[in-house]
Amino acid sequence: MSKTTENLSYDEALSRLETIVAQLEEQDLGMDELTRLVREAGSLVKTCRKKLKATEEEIRNSFLEEDQPED
Amino acid sequence: MSRFFWFIPGNFSFICTMQQAISLIALNELIKNTLDTTLSPTYWVIAEIGELREAVRGHAYLDLIEKSELGILAKIRGNIWSYTYQSIKRKFEAATNTRLKSGMKILALVTVQFHELYGISLVIKDIDPNFSLGERARRRQEILDQLKSEGLLNLNKQFVLPKVSQKIAIISSVTAAGYGDFVNQLEQNANGYQVHYRFFQASMQGKEAAKEIIQRIQQVEAQQMKAPFDLLVLIRGGGAQTDLDCFDDYELAKAIANAALPIVTGIGHERDESIADMVAHTRLKTPTAVASFILSGFQEYEDMLRRQLLFVERYAQKTLKKSSDGLLGKVHLLKSLFQGKISEKKNHLDQFSRQSHRLSLHALEKMFLKVDTRQQSLKRASHFGIQKAQSKLDQHEKAIQRANPEFLLARGYTRTEKDGVPIHRTDLKPGDKIVTFSQQNIIASEIKKIEKNE
Numbered sequence: 001m002s003k004t005t006e007n008l009s010y011d012e013a014l015s016r017l018e019t020i021v022a023q024l025e026e027q028d029l030g031m032d033e034l035t036r037l038v039r040e041a042g043s044l045v046k047t048c049r050k051k052l053k054a055t056e057e058e059i060r061n062s063f064l065e066e067d068q069p070e071d
Numbered sequence: 072m073s074r075f076f077w078f079i080p081g082n083f084s085f086i087c088t089m090q091q092a093i094s095l096i097a098l099n100e101l102i103k104n105t106l107d108t109t110l111s112p113t114y115w116v117i118a119e120i121g122e123l124r125e126a127v128r129g130h131a132y133l134d135l136i137e138k139s140e141l142g143i144l145a146k147i148r149g150n151i152w153s154y155t156y157q158s159i160k161r162k163f164e165a166a167t168n169t170r171l172k173s174g175m176k177i178l179a180l181v182t183v184q185f186h187e188l189y190g191i192s193l194v195i196k197d198i199d200p201n202f203s204l205g206e207r208a209r210r211r212q213e214i215l216d217q218l219k220s221e222g223l224l225n226l227n228k229q230f231v232l233p234k235v236s237q238k239i240a241i242i243s244s245v246t247a248a249g250y251g252d253f254v255n256q257l258e259q260n261a262n263g264y265q266v267h268y269r270f271f272q273a274s275m276q277g278k279e280a281a282k283e284i285i286q287r288i289q290q291v292e293a294q295q296m297k298a299p300f301d302l303l304v305l306i307r308g309g310g311a312q313t314d315l316d317c318f319d320d321y322e323l324a325k326a327i328a329n330a331a332l333p334i335v336t337g338i339g340h341e342r343d344e345s346i347a348d349m350v351a352h353t354r355l356k357t358p359t360a361v362a363s364f365i366l367s368g369f370q371e372y373e374d375m376l377r378r379q380l381l382f383v384e385r386y387a388q389k390t391l392k393k394s395s396d397g398l399l400g401k402v403h404l405l406k407s408l409f410q411g412k413i414s415e416k417k418n419h420l421d422q423f424s425r426q427s428h429r430l431s432l433h434a435l436e437k438m439f440l441k442v443d444t445r446q447q448s449l450k451r452a453s454h455f456g457i458q459k460a461q462s463k464l465d466q467h468e469k470a471i472q473r474a475n476p477e478f479l480l481a482r483g484y485t486r487t488e489k490d491g492v493p494i495h496r497t498d499l500k501p502g503d504k505i506v507t508f509s510q511q512n513i514i515a516s517e518i519k520k521i522e523k524n525e
Contacts (some may be wrong), residue, residue, distance in 0.1 A: 003373035014463075021467050024474035031508055034476055041471040048464050052457050059453045063446060 005043045010051040017044040099187035102521035106185050113182050113196060120175050121146065129153030131160075131171075135179070135193060149181065149193040159198050166200035167207065169316055172278070187518065207316070214321045214346055223328035227352045230333035235372045236301040236365050239268040240291040240332075242284055249308015249339050249358035256362035257462040264369040269300070275307035275338075280317035285326040292331045302330050302365070306358035308339035318345035329353055337361035480510040 005013065020041040023029065029037065080117055095102075121134030129152040137144045151159060163171055171177070180197035218224045222378075239257075243250040249269075257266045271290060273283040284305065291303050305327075318338055319325065324346045327334050333352035337360055338345060348354035355361045472478055487494045487507040494505060501522055507514040 014460075017464075017467050021470045021474075025470060028496040030218065030495055031476060031486060031488060032491075038471055038475045038477075041467070045464055045468050045471065049461070050459055052464070057455075058456050059450070063450055071271070 005040070007045050008044075008047065009043045010048060011057075013044045013051070019050065020044070036064055082192060096187055099185070103185040103187065106183055106191075110183050113180050115199075116179050116181050116193070117202070118145075118177065118179065120171065120173050120177060121173060122173050125156075129156060131156045133173075133195075147191065147193055149179075149195050149359055151195045155196060159195070163198055163200045163203070167204050169203070169207070171198070172316075175203060176206045194377055199227075207319070211319055211346060213464040214319065214324065215349070217321065218328065218346070221325075222324055224350060225330040227330055227334055227350055230352055232333055232352065232368070233301045234375075235368050237265070237267055238298070238300045238302075239269050239365065240294070240303045241264060241306065242271045242273050242287045242291070242303065243269070243306045243358070245272055247275055247307050247358075249306050249337070252308060253304075253306055253337070253358035253362045256359050257365065260366050260369075262366070262370065262373070264366060266365060266369075267296075276315065278317075281320035281323040282391060284317070284323055285484060288334075290332055295331050300332055303330060303334045303336065304358075304361050304365075305334060306337040306339070306361055307349070308337065308358040316346060318347040320346070324350045335361050335364065414488045474506065480508060483510075485509045485514075 008016065020037050024034070024041070025035060072315065113499045116135070118135035120137040123133040124132060125131050130153045132149070133149050134146055135149050136146045152437050160171065164170075169175075178199040179193075179195045180199075181193040181195050183191065184194050185191045213488055215224070238449045239252070241253070243253070245273040254268070257268065260266075262371070264481060269288040273287045275284075291300060294300065315338065318336075327347055328350045335355060336345075336348050336351040337358040338348060339357045344354055355364055361417055481484065485507050489497050489503055490503045499505075499518055501518050503518045505516055505518060507516060
């Protein structure tokens with residue numbers, strides 16, 4: 001996973017991912033390019049999953065705080 | 072022989088009698104002797120004093136007359152020798168409070184005296200005062216009867232005396248001691264009451280007194296139009312207790328009765344009240360008694376004012392207390408009403424507060440529920456969003472997986488490219504150099520022959 005991928009926002013990462021998927025599906029790419037894009041896409045998927053996970057955790061935590069009674 | 076001559080106007084002749092003439096002195100002596108022998112030594116005679124004159128040496132000379140309606144019927148000179156006169160005078164005045172004076176009817180013990188030189192006269196030896204008293208009483212009664220018949224006896228009494236007599240007309244004699252006493256008492260009263268008075272001078276005894284007093288009464292009446300007096304006082308005090316007959320005068324009584332203002336007398340004599348006293352509004356014994364009477368009016372009025380003031384004060388206090396009690400009652404009532412109202416409002420407020428609290432709690436609860444619902448929805452939506460995103464990622468991952476050459480190579484498939492382009496995307500001809508990728512190897516080859524795979 002490259003550093004650049006980590007720094008992207010979820011939407012940027014997803015957008016990039018969708019672009020790569022479209023390229024992969026529609027363009028005739030060479031083996032090297034294909035391999036690079038698959039790796040980047042894999043990284044982007046991981047990033048997105050990680051961000052989703054973090055968001056989910058955050059949502060759960062925030063509802064958890066609401067449910068807890070105040071002192 | 073006596074001779075008588077008559078003077079006959081006109082013929083100037085004398086008629087003579089044959090009688091022997093005597094001298095005048097002889098005649099007078101004869102008269103004197105005749106009288107002395109014929110008359111009794113003394114007589115009690117009823118007569119009126121015509122004129123009375125006191126001589127320097129103490130003798131009294133008087134005319135005794137008898138009158139009828141037609142005129143004087145009889146008249147004779149009389150005298151009272153000094154010693155006798157003093158005695159008679161003292162006795163008479165003590166009994167009647169009146170001096171011997173002209174116009175008075177008397178019963179006198181007389182001796183007829185004839186003097187050759189001075190002629191006939193009466194020597195008065197004694198005068199019976201009881202006769203004069205009776206005579207005066209009779210005359211008084213006559214006057215009273217007349218006044219009564221004329222309706223004058225109580226006429227002045229019809230006036231209602233002012234409660235406070237502040238303006239006084241005084242008829243008196245300035246020389247009378249009573250006037251001074253009267254004025255002193257008025258002016259130096261202990262309470263400092265102001266009495267306004269005006270003095271009208273008149274003789275208060277003697278022949279002219281009644282006339283002068285009447286004139287003064289008329290003068291006072293004339294003043295009534297301009298500056299009315301409350302009261303007229305007729306005062307005479309001190310001095311001799313004699314010569315008060317002027318106050319029994321009919322004309323004076325009439326003037327008093329008809330006066331335009333109430334008259335108070337203070338004539339200051341000890342004997343029975345005079346007719347002036349009887350017709351006056353109020354009769355008092357002395358001038359000081361009149362002054363006291365006037366001042367007592369002030370005093371009574373002041374006392375009355377004090378009583379009324381006291382009454383007003385008490386009434387005001389009572390009324391104030393009543394009003395105060397009433398107000399207090401109203402205050403209590405209002406307080407009670409207000410407390411009731413306040414309590415009622417407080418209850419309403421409490422009720423409203425409780426209701427508001429309940430409603431607020433209910434609303435809050437509803438809002439909590441709503442928030443909960445929203446939260447659930449949000450949770451669900453978040454979860455759904457994440458799932459959707461994950462699903463999308465899954466799809467993309469699958470697409471990537473599908474495009475991943477390593478996945479195909481691992482299953483035994485190979486990939487062949489011509490000049491970096493997959494061979495199914497390019498035209499091939501024999502002799503082209505191609506590269507084939509397997510999992511383990513990269514194989515470079517040259518096309519020898521191309522046949523269609525059908």
